[in-house]
Amino acid sequence: MGATLVRAFKNFNVESRAHRLIGKDKPTPAPLHPGTKEAVTELISHHPEIKETIYKKNDDLLIRLKDVYVDSTDPLPEANHESQSPEPEDFRAPKQTMNNVFLNLEVESIPKGKISIVEAMTALNYYKQSPQTWTVERIAKEYSLNIEDTKALLKYFRLFEIKIFSVKNDKQIEGE
Secondary structure (H helix, E strand, O other), X not given: OHHHHHHHHHOOOHHHHHHHHHHOOOOOOOOOOHHHHHHHHHHHHHOOHHHHHXXXXXXXXXXXXXXXXXXXXXXXOOOOOOOOOOOOOOEEXXXXXXXXXXXXXXXXXXXXXXXOHHHHHHHHHHXXXXXXXXXXXXXXXXXXXXXHHHHHHHHHOOOOOOOOOOOOOHHHHHOO
């Protein structure tokens, strides 16, 4: 019921409103932002000849605009364009660890500045076991990493720790 009432008010006198809008000489421009309005009035006050240039209808420009014709065509797709992407030139061989053998990872080359998951876990383990010998600089040099990235790696990532507690009796398990 409410939608019918709203539609009736919206469609009231539509034809005469449309004729009134079509009959106008020039549509009214959108209102300017207050900052823009101040800048335009300041510019016109310094250079009054600009006001005539802005609001004057230029027939020569309108004729030239009608002569402009734009024909748009899509470029022809090149064959295998995506497969010919250049590979980075600086590669390094991955570090051989026992984890690579067990996980059966077949990574032939790693870009400099990048590190595989196995290498990251190995570096984290080395740093955790002996931070005096495996410093940030040594890890960055060993794996061809940026020092800032290596600091972030060591600061924000940790390996999982498994701790096994010995249970003396059943009351410790229940929390009593």
